Amino acid sequence: MSSVSPSFFGAVNYTLPDAIFELTKTYNADPVAHKVNLGQGTYKDGNGILGFCPLASIISDTGYGLDLWQKFCCSPGRSSALHIVGTMLKEALGRDTTVYITKPSWSNHRKVFESIGFSVREFNYSSSAGVDMQSLIQTLDEAAPKSIFVFHASAHNPSGWDCRADQWKQIGAIVKERQLFPLFDAAYLGLTSGDYDHDAMGLYGMNMIMVLFFVRHVLTRVEFSSLARMIRVEISNPPAFGARVVVAILEDEELYAQWRKDLVMMSSRIAEMGRELYQGLTELGTPGDWKRIIEQKGMFCILGLTPNHVQHLQKEYHIYMAESSRVSIAGINGSNVRYVAECINETLKR
């Protein structure tokens, strides 16, 4: 994968690495057993334990074929990763840059990018029939160069509609040709198909920034120095605990295999519950087209109920869902699926 050309971020100047962090990096790389780090102001216990994040090199071994392990950093959460990347992009691309988000989208996308000062525009991403490729392509064709497009890598929240591999390829080609900037929010890798890499298919072949609870990106050394400065200013030291848990899983063959299996189990259970809900509603003759429940992918699905129906389900049956009737299928289980189907059925036949 080639890197984003330096001219993309013409406004960014190289920022010298933070001296104390560099000292710690040198300390960590020093193989001498009796080494002592008196540089970083972090409390250590009597054994001199210091939090550090070896996640980067591990991810480079197990990751997406990207060999840019040093261009990788942790954040306290996914929203904060989006905020940091957005702050860096605003400085690099200018405050007049437009951020495009999907319509519908996860509600925090607009809030995060507006809070940074971007103007945020929505583009029609999906209808009840699936991804609206025509509208998506038209928006990509019309957007000003360097506009930022926030894509959901998989399990689109809230619609549950994801692009197919051939559609991602088409999007990637336009993004490249038109010099747009793809930013991937990869909140649910593995929960759609059960295969982490398969769910990341949109990322292949695109110069992009990807946001999980860590930020993974394809930037030049100069651009990365700018991101590192943002992190120093906003977080200083990303919490190590989450990273340590991930490292413990990735480094242990058995735990790693268990995690891959768990992803299959979780995604299969979600799909199974979707099928059972679909079956229940169909058997009951519930008015509406419920096929979307089995066609939409991942954790989320928009049922297509009115706000009145949603309110009724909550008031009468204690079934809670977003006003848009977006449901998290993960909340359904073998014991409540029939109840949910019957209550939706009764509500719609009232």
Ligand SMILES: Cc1ncc(COP(=O)(O)O)c(C=O)c1O
């Ligand atoms: C697309 C998307 N991005 C990010 C997040 C949340 O990330 P966090 O709670 O870690 O900030 C969510 C959670 O709902 C999400 O659906």
